[in-house]
Amino acid sequence: MKVLVAGANGHTGRLVIRYLKEKGHEPLALIRDEKQADELKELGATPVTGDLEKDVTPAVKQAEAVIFAAGSGSKTGADKTIAVDQEGAKRLVDAAKTENIQHFVMLSSYNADDPNQGKGQGSMEIYYEAKRKADEHLKQSGLSYTIVRPGALLHEKKTGKIEAAAHIPDDRNIEISREDVAVVLVESLTEPNVKNKTFDLIKGDTPVEEALRKL
Template identity: 45%
Template structure:
């Protein structure tokens, strides 16, 4: 069973990922927590946790025994530039470097649609610039990777159906539930390997959409 480090485990999307992986026969989630009081959340779920702070710590120790990483942390588009830089750019780069040092098998990054063209989104430009810098660092790291750039995240129930492409026309929304499933599906080694792709709610089941995207159809 592969151990999967979830960075951003206490966030809305991170918690969904943990819940799904906790019922998996193939993957064992390991929650990265920043505060001591957060450990009870995961102890109650019988989920392993490890302490790590994207803004402060040397993160090499958190990679001990880890096979793959899902980065689902984020300051959010409403956060000021300083905090965004600390978490979404510098923090992400720090954990990518730690993953490389730890020789993890795959790193899956939750990014954002628009990160390829930050200047087209003035209100979110600082956030998207940070995401773009982190994405590039991951692509250049030599790690096997997947970068998922979803549209606007909603708390609606997941539909299990999506529209995926390396570049989608326009904007759209997608439930966090479906984003969590896309990130987890990306753990499978043949799927979306060394790919960056965008995702919004659509009409095609997640599994077949990811297979088609991986095959370049």
């Protein structure tokens, strides 16, 4: 399957590309800057030029599915968070619908559906609101979708074991490795049981494929 990865040059996006290749998919890396092309080619991706802050429909034309793993980053400010995490995601959803994309996988954030999440915490409140609005836009789009809401992301090796549920209480250890998140994003492309589902994701004791089948 040809899969367009938004945020391909980020930490999680690069892991997504690697795992897409392992699973026999053809990753298309959405890039704004041509300078990123060679590095992403080395990872096995085909670079596709496009900007989430503009019309991305031409970039989506080549794809059969989309994984949104982009983020503005923690140091860019509220305007960029809204531009990328909210409006950029919505713009990509709209382009995917125009091009009749088979499935759209959204990397969201733990408890993003809770309007009280991040309340009174400045930039975090804006971040969660942006994620929540992007997720809702995808749900209302009519596209086949999966929304993955991981807890705190760790730079650790994958364990291959997770816990996934519609809601996971916040009194738990809500950490998970980026590698495991990347695996879940890719597996969500083809696991029929997660079609049109949204779930929280943390490290756990259940193998990824089994956990997704049980959702």
